Amino acid sequence: MNYNIKFVKDFIQLATNGYKQNWHERNGGNLSYRLKKEEIENITQYCNFSSDYRPIETSVPKLAGEYFMVTGSGKFFKNVVLDPEDNICIIQIDDKGENYRILWGLKNGGRPTSELPTHLMNHEIKKVTTDNKHRVIYHCHPTNIIALTFVLPLDYKIFTRELWEMATECPIVFLNGIGIVDWMVPGGKEIAMATSKLMNKFDAVIWAHHGLFCSGEDFDITFGLTHTIEKSAEILVKVLSMGGNKLQTITSKNFRDLAVDFKVSLPEEFLFEK
Ligand code: 13P
Numbered sequence: 024m025n026y027n028i029k030f031v032k033d034f035i036q037l038a039t040n041g042y043k044q045n046w047h048e049r050n051g052g053n054l055s056y057r058l059k060k061e062e063i064e065n066i067t068q069y070c071n072f073s074s075d076y077r078p079i080e081t082s083v084p085k086l087a088g089e090y091f092m093v094t095g096s097g098k099f100f101k102n103v104v105l106d107p108e109d110n111i112c113i114i115q116i117d118d119k120g121e122n123y124r125i126l127w128g129l130k131n132g133g134r135p136t137s138e139l140p141t142h143l144m145n146h147e148i149k150k151v152t153t154d155n156k157h158r159v160i161y162h163c164h165p166t167n168i169i170a171l172t173f174v175l176p177l178d179y180k181i182f183t184r185e186l187w188e189m190a191t192e193c194p195i196v197f198l199n200g201i202g203i204v205d206w207m208v209p210g211g212k213e214i215a216m217a218t219s220k221l222m223n224k225f226d227a228v229i230w231a232h233h234g235l236f237c238s239g240e241d242f243d244i245t246f247g248l249t250h251t252i253e254k255s256a257e258i259l260v261k262v263l264s265m266g267g268n269k270l271q272t273i274t275s276k277n278f279r280d281l282a283v284d285f286k287v288s289l290p291e292e293f294l295f296e297k
């Protein structure tokens with residue numbers, strides 16, 4: 024592999040940066056990237072097209088033939104930069120959208136992340152709803168977001184509003200809010216269906232007592248979204264830890280004023296009076 028190719032470099036860098044943020048204990052978290060046509064041409068020479076197809080365990084017909092770079096199941100984010108070829112892979116989806124084959128990577132064996140059904144179902148929804156723009160799906164285990172799922176009601180309106188209040192730029196960065204999936208068994212089609220349904224509306228979905236999924240156009244946007252959400256969650260945890268009694272905050276009126284100046288339209292469902 025040529026590690027100077029931009030998407031390859033960016034993929035590895037995100038894994039390293041996520042690890043440095045403490046969002047990837049052990050093998051926690053996973054990352055996937057949908058390759059562009061010209062990027063596929065640049066990596067074909069490194070691919071082995073004779074590997075067997077294996078079932079995805081869900082169906083993603085709109086991703087037929089697509090190529091993805093994906094982290095391996097059980098692999099540690101901390102090790103991605105040290106030995107990419109052992110920890111990540113490039114896969115291709117078959118012409119029905121039901122199977123995948125490994126073209127490159129995982130040189131010592133293994134398979135793509137156990138959350139492949141959720142990654143691919145999210146990619147499929149985002150490919151359609153963003154007119155082919157979103158290409159990165161990122162799952163991590165950020166401490167403060169997870170902590171909040173034990174003390175806030177698992178209601179997307181309350182979560183979104185509470186996090187918006189913690190940092191002025193939040194409503195600009197995650198304008199459509201954050202979705203929430205109640206606790207479910209990870210790693211299968213059920214949780215993939217629940218998550219991708221919410222990805223119709225949101226770019227970020229919380230898995231209660233587990234972690235966060237974010238979607239974006241590129242690695243910076245997706246990592247930045249994750250970082251912004253977790254930062255505001257950290258502030259909220261600190262506020263709650265100081266007794267949780269806010270003497271002042273950003274109000275619904277303040278948000279409406281912000282929307283005018285920033286020329287955005289904030290969904291009214293988050294601007295309720297408290
Ligand atoms: P994988 O090692 O299979 O990617 O699983 C990690 C994880 O975070 C599961 O939700």
Ligand code: ZN
Nearest residue numbers: 051052233234
């Ligand atoms: Zn996880």
